[in-house]
Amino acid sequence: MTSAAPIRSQNPVDYLKRYYGYDRFRPMQEDIIQSVLSGRDTLVLMPTGGGKSVCFQIPAIMLPGITIVVSPLIALMKDQVGALHLNGISAAYYNSTQTGREQRNIEEDCLSGKLKLLYISPEKLLTESFLSFLKRINISLFAIDEAHCISSWGHDFRPEYTQLNILKEAFPSIPTVALTATADKLTRQDIAQRLGMSDPAIFVASFNRTNLSLQVLPGQNRIQQIFKLLQQKPDTSGIIYCLSRKSTESLASKLQEKGFNAAFYHAGMDPNERSRIQEAFLRDDVRIMCATIAFGMGIDKSNVRWVIHYNMPKNIEGFYQEIGRAGRDGAAAQTVLFYSFADVATYKEMLAENSPANLGLQLAKLERMQQYADAHTCRRQILLSYFSEELPEPCGNCDVCRDPRVTFDGTIIAQKALSAMVRTGERVPMNLLIDILRGSRSQQVLQGGYDQIKTYGAGRDLRFEDWRNYLHQLINVGVIEIAYDQHYALRRGILADQVLYGGRRIDLVRPDDAPKPVVEKTKTKSETNRDELFERLRVLRKAIADEQNVPPYVVFTDTTLEDMARQKPVTPDALRNVSGVGERKLQLFGKQFLDEIVGYVRGRVQAGEKPKGSTQLVTFDLYNTGMTIEEIAAERKLTPGSIAGHLVQLAKAGYDIDLEALISPEDRYEIEKAINVIGLEEGRLKPLFDYLGGRYDYAKLALVAGIMG
Template sequence: MTTTDLFTADQPSLREPADYLKRYYGYDRFRPMQEDIVRSVLSGRDTLVLMPTGGGKSVCFQIPALMMPGVCVVVSPLIALMKDQVEALHMNGISAAYYNSTQSGKEQRDIEDNCVKGKIKLLYVSPEKLLTESFFVFLKRITISLFAIDEAHCISSWGHDFRPEYTQLHVLKEHFPTVPTVALTATADKLTRNDIAQRLGMNDPAVFIASFNRPNLSLKVLPGTNRLPQIIKLLQQKPDTSGIIYCLSRKSTESLAAKLQEKGFKAAFYHAKMDPDDRAKTQEAFLRDDVRIMCATIAFGMGIDKSNVRWVIHYNMPKNIESFYQEIGRAGRDGAEAQTVLFYSFADVATYKDMLSESAPANLGLQLAKLERMQQYADAHTCRRQILLSYFSEDLPEPCGNCDVCRDPRVTFDGTILAQKALSAIVRTGERVPMNLLIDILRGSRSQAVLQGGYDQVKTYGAGRDLRFEEWRNYIHQLINIGVIEIAYDQHYALRRGILADQVLFSGRKIDLVRPDDAPKPVVEKVKTKTETQRDDLFERLRALRKKLADEQNVPPYVIFTDTTLEDMARQRPTTPDALRNVSGVGERKLQLFGKQFLDEIVGYVRGRVNAGEKPKGGTQLVTLNLYNQGMTIDEIAAERQLTAGSIAGHLVQLAKAGYDIDIASLVSPFERTEIERAIAVVGMEEGRLKPLFDYLGGRYDYSKLTLVAGLLQL
């Protein structure tokens, strides 16, 4: 068997989704909910998927595409990123193509021909291209396995990133009623979810809402004064890491990048008014780790699949929670720890309000209400993660411990009675009054709106007259933030019972609130002397190798392997292809392409450390390799390591199979080799069982000799 054969060993047949996950992606198990989604799509049912950024949405339609006959058509608004997405699929051994306006007519015809011939499993296309008459003619010629609508929130006018061209996608279901549709998004509240399914014409869709909790992301809000010095301090804590700084204006992205460059940071800027070629080059430089810091407007980021973004800073407050959640979600996609920081000042709020007033959008009231929710998050005195999750109708029972509020707790009091009074008033008014009117009712106001609605007759009228209007407003904001109350944006902003309401009213759930005057102002933490994530020298060597290979392949480094895969590799220190297969994220195609280089790097690193006098860590075969390279015999190595000679011979055979420079033939004489090979021809060679051979030869040769000759027959 040649070295190449070891990296292309026969694999078990593919039957279950998990088999495809291991073969093409290198993972042993699905993330939560992924397999259920895959099976829903495979059953032919329309499926709506809400899964946070980095949660693994792509696998949910890519594996069904591999398992089903025909082509999966993926609708994506991200023309600039289609090439990267397709290249990543190619690296995993999956046939895919993209189809958009950047290609020549001949290129597009070639893609069409390959789809007709069944050579492509996934075809990425923009909604503008999809909806052309010529493309529909092409679609009628091929077998379509499913339609995958990525960034599906773009279809809804309730969403935070509405794209008018998405509104016509309902024609897919009209022309291809039997083809299942899977719609995927990272951020969508209740209104947007319902709108997506309705606008796409989905037929009784299965709805999967994964947890929006990203516990690996730390959350922090800092005052929006002296931002540049604070940013520099934060970046000094994160040397040689990639991150994004989101700014409100194009001008501020350019000036901030220039100031950071003056301080010696590898920074660049990105915004929609740049020359398209310059914008593409800048994005490419960031994806390839040539630029570490990207100062950008929100034009940058949607669909960015860069897994090793270690931090996201918001120079200005976003205009709604959906945008904020999606933007911080670009950090820590690999599951490792990542930091998010929001700079907040009331001036940002005033700027947004002025912008909205000038543009006067049709849904001005909705946008102002969402801006207010974002402001409440920034002003919050309770766990910030609980606030984020409650916005998406998810309950986090305990404070997260990974936000600035949890690390520096505010002084609280038992606000259960206040919560019950507010909820009682909401229920008794039919869940149809907005906040200001509800407060007037609680305070016993004789305003015209109260009297006209007959609200002075409800039982809770005047139940909260002991508190000032602003106090009630503050407490209701807190109750909204933690999920006791929610706002019905589509019902004129009426207040309704939230996800915790019934527990507060009927199950004795206690609610802690913060008095407005007790909330301390956030402060900047002291600069840490070490980075939060410590990575050893081997990781850095593997990262350098990854960058070299990525540049040779003309792809971003994370397409080769993610940071978490490199960390697992550095921890396990595999020495053979089979051992490398056990590293999370190493699929068969990548093993073939890069396995030898990474195994060589690991062995070289360990050998260097041992030669420097360090006791080797990691695989037992590496220890044997080091002693062999020092010139020791098999018996000497066995004595040194207190192992049998047969075990040491087995190590050397495995290392030779992996391609390392070990002359197995020199360890056994020609006469011994000939006699043992003749015995093997008679007795046979059952894997892992040498005793029949040992007995046949009458014990003339020990197990180390038998192992070496058996190994030679396999090399």
């Protein structure tokens, strides 16, 4: 597999195919690239996993100078640059982890024009010495990644980003592209203004990540529910976001006890240990990361198959960015949010204690997040409406769409529960309250004298499990709260008085209409076989990644492996047609993946199956036994022309086949002479057959055409 010649095209799609292995852009990518190539300042709002990097990497390759990429996370630069190298793109990162000699080498590469992209942190970029150095090199573009960090309205404000306006002052003629995954209208305007952009083109891509399923589960028994969820997803990578550092450690420990490959990550850890754990997760050595929101910004790992929120996030921007770390490769991924009203109360207490300047805004954002969690309508419509995007029809890929809720007026149920709580002094836990409502003669009820209160037995028409379900719903909407410091006693929540005395209506969902466990469909034989090949390819990918010292998804994404497992290519040309296989990766890894696929296909043939890609290999195996083309054709009940075609394709793909030995020199001479006279259209042998008066069969014509071509 020889190295491909450089591209001279002005068409971005040609670069996409060559370097990334894809035939077409995702929505909006090409328009953004054209805007950047035209020299216009450009602001890109594109969801995580939407393909932001390509929007500045392809212009970087096509433009004559070097692109400076400002990125806030030093830890990720190495992997981003490693991925570019495997795609055949010259790039480097420049940060404080390098020696002076390494940095001087990079500077020399910049000055000599060897590099197309240089990744750098804002802190390093803004030093006087580096700004002076930038004036000595040919810069074509500045790309500001995670641009929401520049805005105090953004959810992840970074003070050092605010100084980036110096780039426009020092280099007014060089265009800037700013990219972010989450920014409301206010934040977008702030980004453009603070960077000093001149009449920027603004692109807002759809926030509708259709491959992500959305689910909200009640916050009770979270750990048991997580165990069940993870048992359904063996050997997959995922993140569990927790509110506190302590929670990440205890949850990781409990998962390890159950045999799960888990670790924890938070800002209080030793920086070296934190880097080691993050690296282990990126490389699939750790599968499950229990983390605070300190983990994840800019995480490029494309094969995260699920994200679980152990606690409700404090705003939709953060939630959307965190779930966006799942399914970046476009394949199906699951997101689960555990929600209890206690999380809301915790955030409100934290805000009240800290009393930030924008307290009203933060409380409003918290309320929007709570509305999402409480929703009985399509969750994706709620999520998208927050980002000013309309989804006309329910999505079909959230828990509400899959199991539509039917609500009813549950105000009487709420009032009965609240009345019983008040009459017991708000001192009893949930199970005892239910016993009182149902008129139980249990020892606890009788000892407490609770059989004497007015609401004793007022809820005997409902089953114990139904009452438990309704109380959980009432806790989630704020009618009731749990006093964790008072032996889990139930007490009045913020809406309680409105329900008891203010005519507030409360809608509840009947337990029978609550979400049902999703039953997995039984897989067909072809799906099972495809999964088996996918697993073999995944093991190979991990071995290659470790050898190359890069994360596995940098070699090939899960979607590329799935496409390989579906297509089962057995030649380099066929592998080139797999989505995500660019020229450089074909050259580096093609043979190893083809060998794995060929071995798998042969095994299936021996088992009596006929998988895709097997017909050429069966012909090749028979050829290796010494059979002639005619004998192989008779054995396989195919025409000699088809068998000759198989052998020609295999010979071109590098298989050990001597085509010249399969035809006499005399016949070859006559056919070559005819081809030189009339020419030969690719794949069309009939004109040649007619010209030669049918004296030579199609097998011989195919062999000579293969030898000449």
